[in-house]
Each structure stands twice: as structure tokens, then as C-alpha cells.
Amino acid sequence: ERRDPNQTEFLEAIDNFFKTLTPVLEKHPEYIEANIVGRLTEPERIIQFRVPWVDDQGKVQVNRGFRVQFSAAIGPYKGGLRFHPTVNLSIIKFLGFEQTFKNSLTGLPIGGGKGGSDFDPKGKSDGEVMRFTQSFMTELQKHIGPDLDVPAGDIGVGAREIGFLYGQYRRLKGYQAGILTGKGLSYGGSLARTEATGFGLLYYTKALLEAQGDELKGKKIKISGAGNVATYAIQKATELGATVVTASDSNGFVYDPNGIDYTVVKQIKEVERGRISDYAKRVATATYQEGSVWDFDVDYDIALPCATQNEIDGGRAARLAQNGAKVVACGANMPCTPEAVEVFKKNSVLLGPAKAANAGGVAVSALEMSQNSERLSWTFEEVDNRLKDIMKNIFEESAAAAEEYGLGADYLAGSNIAGFNKVADAMMAQGVI
Numbered sequence: 001e002r003r004d005p006n007q008t009e010f011l012e013a014i015d016n017f018f019k020t021l022t023p024v025l026e027k028h029p030e031y032i033e034a035n036i037v038g039r040l041t042e043p044e045r046i047i048q049f050r051v052p053w054v055d056d057q058g059k060v061q062v063n064r065g066f067r068v069q070f071s072a073a074i075g076p077y078k079g080g081l082r083f084h085p086t087v088n089l090s091i092i093k094f095l096g097f098e099q100t101f102k103n104s105l106t107g108l109p110i111g112g113g114k115g116g117s118d119f120d121p122k123g124k125s126d127g128e129v130m131r132f133t134q135s136f137m138t139e140l141q142k143h144i145g146p147d148l149d150v151p152a153g154d155i156g157v158g159a160r161e162i163g164f165l166y167g168q169y170r171r172l173k174g175y176q177a178g179i180l181t182g183k184g185l186s187y188g189g190s191l192a193r194t195e196a197t198g199f200g201l202l203y204y205t206k207a208l209l210e211a212q213g214d215e216l217k218g219k220k221i222k223i224s225g226a227g228n229v230a231t232y233a234i235q236k237a238t239e240l241g242a243t244v245v246t247a248s249d250s251n252g253f254v255y256d257p258n259g260i261d262y263t264v265v266k267q268i269k270e271v272e273r274g275r276i277s278d279y280a281k282r283v284a285t286a287t288y289q290e291g292s293v294w295d296f297d298v299d300y301d302i303a304l305p306c307a308t309q310n311e312i313d314g315g316r317a318a319r320l321a322q323n324g325a326k327v328v329a330c331g332a333n334m335p336c337t338p339e340a341v342e343v344f345k346k347n348s349v350l351l352g353p354a355k356a357a358n359a360g361g362v363a364v365s366a367l368e369m370s371q372n373s374e375r376l377s378w379t380f381e382e383v384d385n386r387l388k389d390i391m392k393n394i395f396e397e398s399a400a401a402a403e404e405y406g407l408g409a410d411y412l413a414g415s416n417i418a419g420f421n422k423v424a425d426a427m428m429a430q431g432v433i
């Protein structure tokens with residue numbers, strides 16, 4: 001706070017995180033003595049750079065580029081690049097901090113980092129995006145490498161941008177598949193990466209239910225979003241015998257008591273790039289309404305928010321509990337406000353936090369790194385089976401950490417503690433660095 005009083009997002013993130021760690025720090029005074037908290041709230045390295053590029057009118061534009069290398073205590077820095085006008089150092093530091101513990105939870109040897117730019121890809125031509133991206137990578141390439149820092153996509157950085165970033169790196173430094181993840185299948189990408197976050201969310205939810213002596217089969221699920229995470233969450237939930245009754249976008253939502261057909265969602269979103277309202281025009285049992293899916297009353301068992309941050313506030317959380325939902329697992333990052341989390345606690349609604357429940361994406365990215373190092377491509381089944389094990393482990397480790405500190409089914413605290421412990425132990429072992 002003393003150093004960066006204006007970095008509100010970052011300060012809020014560290015405050016929320018360390019609040020849940022009080023019992024750990026009480027039990028382990030050696031962490032306090034070694035100032036683990038002080039060290040963990042200061043990124044190992046921050047790189048900020050100018051990104052000049054020429055637009056289609058021939059005018060020179062300038063954006064700001066960032067890479068925050070937060071912690072490499074357990075492996076190379078790993079985390080996405082975000083291209084969005086709201087990007088600033090506070091947001092990138094907040095995301096890099098959270099990423100460090102999410103990556104730790106996967107059990108794979110990856111540290112935490114995040115980067116991006118305040119460049120807005122919306123309304124830009126392919127040529128402009130390519131020139132910007134090439135300029136961005138011309139600087140970034142000095143700071144990344146397969147054993148040093150391995151960026152991936154995030155908001156505004158999809159298949160097209162990853163392709164351009166990879167191409168520019170290769171042009172400057174030569175072939176090196178392991179410098180980025182989320183690559184296309186033709187140049188070193190991993191099978192099942194597209195499905196990983198949505199599938200992983202369901203593997204996690206299944207493990208959480210089984211730990212309560214319950215099962216996923218036969219459950220009624222509300223899902224928000226109709227993007228990458230939501231689409232594959234609907235597919236896996238259906239395959240595991242549950243019924244997903246909603247899907248949404250930023251305009252409205254569809255409700256189908258017979259279960260949303262994920263093949264239709266895929267066709268509309270991935271092939272036609274249409275709106276979720278098109279779904280109701282095609283499926284007779286479905287109805288479309290404007291507004292948020294969380295303001296719509298229907299009885300259901302499980303909520304899987306897969307759209308965006310802060311979509312469930314205190315009021316919506318109360319409504320969710322009234323509708324009979326007993327479990328919320330977060331596909332999106334930070335979809336529930338702190339007030340919503342309080343409401344869940346009061347109403348005994350179990351919460352699967354984003355750090356754990358949506359870690360499937362970064363886990364498969366780490367598997368992409370393994371395949372690149374081996375110069376091999378694993379089958380879809382092999383990657384999917386590893387993902388299943390990883391998500392089950394994440395749930396079990398979080399639950400065990402919560403149990404160890406007498407926190408019952410507080411899986412939010414449990415996942416923070418499990419993620420933190422591994423990083424803290426590695427830092428203790430490596431001395432004051």
C-alpha cells in the first residue's frame with residue numbers, strides 16, 4: 001500500500017488472499033520470519049515497454065506493453081497475455097499474483113506471470129493486429145523462453161494473435177515451439193486445449209459432489225456464457241448425465257428444460273459467430289429472454305458461472321440459494337463478488353473457487369509444454385485423462401488443506417492455502433532470493 005497506493009485491483013487481490021491465510025501464518029511463524037508475504041507481494045520482475053506500430057492510415061500509434069514475472073519459485077513464469085484497453089500495471093500484477101497460486105495448485109512445475117497491452121483489437125484490421133503483435137513480440141522476445149517464461153492467450157489474444165506472436169518470435173530467434181502455449185495444432189499446439197477449461201470445470205465439480213456423498217448424474221445445472229468455457233462445460237455436463245438448462249451471452253439467455261444441446265451452441269458460436277438468441281429460433285423447446293440468467297427463477301442444483309467477472313452479486317447469490325442451488329463452481333475468473341461469497345456461506349452453498357475450478361486450461365497448457373519438450377504429440381484421450389486426474393487432485397488438495405485448518409468445506413480458503421503452501425515451501429528451501 002505504501003509503495004503503490006493507486007494499484008487498487010492488486011491491493012484488493014492480495015488483501016482478499018492473505019485474509020484466508022491467517023491460520024497458516026499463525027501455525028508457521030517461520031513464514032513470517034522469512035517475510036514470505038512481503039516477498040510474495042513484490043513481483044520478481046516487471047517489464048514495461050513501448051509498442052509502436054503503423055495503422056492502416058499510415059499513422060504511427062503507440063501502446064504500452066507489460067510482462068509481470070511474478071514468481072518462478074516452482075517453475076518458469078507462466079500466464080496469459082491480455083490485449084484490452086483497460087489493461088494497466090495494477091491489473092496485470094493482480095492477475096500474475098493469482099496465477100502463481102493457480103499454477104501451483106495444478107501440481108505441475110509452473111510459476112506465475114501475466115502480461116499484455118492496452119491495445120484494443122476491436123475494430124482493427126488483420127493487418128493492424130499483425131503489425132501491433134509483431135512490434136509487441138519484438139520487445140517481449142528478449143524476456144521469454146521455454147525454461148524462463150511461457151506466455152499464452154487471454155482476453156483479446158486468441159488463435160490469430162498467438163499465431164502472429166509465434167511467427168514473429170520464430171523469425172527473430174528461430175524455431176522454439178515451447179515459447180508460447182495455446183498454439184495451433186499444426187505448429188505445436190496440444191489436443192484438448194480448447195476443451196480443457198470447460199471439461200476441467202466438470203471434473204472438478206464431479207469430485208466436489210462425490211466428496212459430499214453425492215453425484216453429478218441427474219443434476220440440473222444453470223450455466224452462464226456461451227463462449228469457450230461455457231460451450232465445453234455444457235458438453236461435458238451432458239456427457240456425465242446432468243441436464244444444463246441455460247446458456248447466455250451479454251444480451252440475454254436461453255432456457256431449455258430438456259437440456260441445452262451443445263452441438264447447436266457450437267454451431268452458432270464457433271461456426272456462425274451468431275448470438276445465443278439464435279438457439280431459440282432453432283430448438284422448439286427453448287425460450288429466449290433478454291437480461292441476466294441469474295435474475296431468472298427456476299429450480300436447479302448447480303450454478304456454473306462461465307461468462308465474466310462479478311456476474312453474481314449479493315442479491316443474485318440470495319436468489320440462487322432460494323432456487324435451491326447447493327453448489328457454485330466458477331468457470332469464469334472472479335464471477336462472484338465478495339458479498340455473494342458471504343451469502344453462499346450463510347446459506348451453506350458450497351463454492352468451488354476459480355483458482356481451482358477453472359485451472360484445467362493452464363494445466364493443459366503445461367502439458368503442451370511437456371509435449372513440446374518431448375517433441376511428441378499426445379492423443380486426445382491421453383491429455384483428457386491427465387486433465388481428469390489433475391482436477392481431482394486439485395479438489396482433494398484444497399479439501400485436505402481446508403480440513404487441516406478446521407475450515408470444513410471452505411474450498412476457497414482451502415485452495416488458497418494449498419496453492420500458497422507449495423510456493424512458500426519452495427521459497428523457504430531456496431533461501432532469501
Ligand code: NDP
Pocket residue numbers: 197224225226227228229230248249250251306307308309311331332333334358359361362
Ligand atoms: P469467451 O469470450 O469465449 O466467452 C465469454 C462469454 O461470456 C460470451 O458468451 C460472452 O457473451 C459472455 N459475456 C461476456 N461479458 C458478459 C457480461 N458482461 N454479461 C453476460 N455475459 C457476458 O471467453 P471464455 O469462455 O474463454 O472465458 C470466460 C471466462 O472464463 C473469463 O472470465 C475467462 O477469464 C475465464 N477463463 C477462461 C479460460 C479459457 O481457457 N478460455 C481459462 C480460465 C478462465 P458476448 O458474446 O455477448 O460477449
